[in-house]
Amino acid sequence: MNATPQVLKIRRPDDWHIHLRDDDMLSTVLPFTSEVFGRAIVMPNLTPPVTTVEAALAYRARIMAAVPAGHHFTPLLTCYLTDSLDPDEIARGFEQGVFTAAKLYPANATTNSQHGVSDVKTIYPVLERMQKIGMPLLIHGEVTHSHVDIFDREAYFIDEVMEPVRRQFPELKIVFEHITTKDAAEYVLEGNQYLGATITPQHLMFNRNHMLVGGVRPHLFCLPILKRNIHQEALRNVIASGADRFFLGTDSAPHTKGRKESSCGCAGCFNAPLAMPAYATVFEEMNALHHLEAFCSLNGPRFYGLPVNEDFIELTRMAVTQPEEIALGEDCVVPFLAGQTLNWKVTAC
Numbered sequence: 187m188n189a190t191p192q193v194l195k196i197r198r199p200d201d202w203h204i205h206l207r208d209d210d211m212l213s214t215v216l217p218f219t220s221e222v223f224g225r226a227i228v229m230p231n232l233t234p235p236v237t238t239v240e241a242a243l244a245y246r247a248r249i250m251a252a253v254p255a256g257h258h259f260t261p262l263l264t265c266y267l268t269d270s271l272d273p274d275e276i277a278r279g280f281e282q283g284v285f286t287a288a289k290l291y292p293a294n295a296t297t298n299s300q301h302g303v304s305d306v307k308t309i310y311p312v313l314e315r316m317q318k319i320g321m322p323l324l325i326h327g328e329v330t331h332s333h334v335d336i337f338d339r340e341a342y343f344i345d346e347v348m349e350p351v352r353r354q355f356p357e358l359k360i361v362f363e364h365i366t367t368k369d370a371a372e373y374v375l376e377g378n379q380y381l382g383a384t385i386t387p388q389h390l391m392f393n394r395n396h397m398l399v400g401g402v403r404p405h406l407f408c409l410p411i412l413k414r415n416i417h418q419e420a421l422r423n424v425i426a427s428g429a430d431r432f433f434l435g436t437d438s439a440p441h442t443k444g445r446k447e448s449s450c451g452c453a454g455c456f457n458a459p460l461a462m463p464a465y466a467t468v469f470e471e472m473n474a475l476h477h478l479e480a481f482c483s484l485n486g487p488r489f490y491g492l493p494v495n496e497d498f499i500e501l502t503r504m505a506v507t508q509p510e511e512i513a514l515g516e517d518c519v520v521p522f523l524a525g526q527t528l529n530w531k532v533t534a535c
C-alpha cells in the first residue's frame with residue numbers, strides 16, 4: 187500500500203534563493219512568496235547591486251513595506267561580492283544581522299552580474315574572514331570563458347573554482363546554488379557538512395528538450411540553462427533519496443513578458459506563484475512525498491544554523507490551472523507553467 191495522501195501538512199517552508207527585485211516588480215511578486223514561505227534568502231543582484239550594509243538595510247525596509255498585512259515573512263539579505271569589497275563591511279553586516287550570507291557571481295555569468303568577481307583569488311581575504319565568522323558563501327557556479335560551452339559551464343566550475351576554494355577554506359559554509367547537473371549533484375553528495383545545494387522546480391521538472399524541441403520556450407530559459415535528461419534524472423533522484431544537504435531554492439527570477447519574449451530574452455523563471463505545488467508534484471512522481479518536508483522546511487535551516495519555522499502549511503491534492511499572466515502596471519509577468527494544470531494547491535498557510 188502506498189496511497190497518496192490527499193492533504194499534506196508540513197512545517198512552513200523557506201525559500202533559500204529568490205530574486206524579489208525592486209519597485210513595482212517587488213510589490214507584485216513578493217506576496218506570492220510571503221504568503222507561503224516564512225523566510226527567503228534574497229538575492230542582491232539589483233541595479234546597482236547590494237554591496238553595503240546601508241544598501242541592504244534600505245532594501246530590507248522596501249521589502250518589509252511591500253509585505254501584505256497578515257503575512258509573516260522575514261527576508262534574509264545577502265551581500266553581492268565584488269573584486270573590491272572590504273572584508274570589514276561584510277563582517278559588520280553579518281555581525282549586525284543584516285547580511286545572512288554573501289553571494290559570489292562570477293563576472294558576467296548571469297543577470298546583473300557585470301560587477302561580479304573576475305577571479306575568485308581576488309576575494310580570498312573576504313572568504314578567509316567569512317570562514318572565520320561562520321558566514322555562508324552562496325555561489326552561482328558557472329565559469330564564463332567564451333570557449334566553454336554553455337551546457338558545460340557548471341561542470342567546469344567544480345574543478346576550476348569550487349574545489350580549489352573548498353581546499354583553501356575547508357570550513358567555509360558553501361551553498362552551490364541552483365544546481366543543474368549530475369556532476370554537481372554527485373559533488374555535493376560526496377561533500378561534507380560545509381557544502382549544501384539548492385535545486386529549482388524547473389530543473390527538476392524539465393530538461394533542454396522541453397525548452398527547445400518544437401519551438402523555443404523563452405519562459406523555460408534560465409541560468410544555469412536546463413541540461414540534458416540524464417542531469418534532470420540525477421537531480422530528481424537526489425531529492426527522492428532524502429539526502430539532507432539539498433534544499434528548496436526556487437531561484438524565482440521575474441522579468442516582464444516583453445523582456446522574456448524578445449530577440450535577446452532575459453534568463454529567469456518566475457515560479458514563486460506555484461513553487462510548493464511544483465515541488466510536491468515532483469516528489470509525488472518520485473514516490474518521495476515523505477521527504478518533501480525535509481527538503482522544503484528542515485534541511486535549509488539546519489545548514490544555515492537557523493531554527494525551523496514554528497507553524498505549518500497544508501497542501502491539498504487538487505487540480506489547479508495556473509494563470510497565463512500576472513499584471514504589472516501596464517505590463518505583465520508570465521509565470522512558470524502558465525496555463526498548465528498542477529495537482530497540488532496550498533490550502534492553508
Ligand SMILES: NC(=O)N[C@@H](CC(=O)O)C(=O)O
Pocket residue numbers: 205231296297298326407408409410437439440453454455
Ligand atoms: N536564474 C536566472 O536565470 N536569472 C537570475 C540570475 C541567477 O540566479 O543566475 C536573475 O536575476 O534573473
Ligand SMILES: [Zn+2]
Pocket residue numbers: 296326363364409410
Ligand atoms: Zn544564479
Ligand SMILES: [Zn+2]
Pocket residue numbers: 203204205229437439
Ligand atoms: Zn538566482
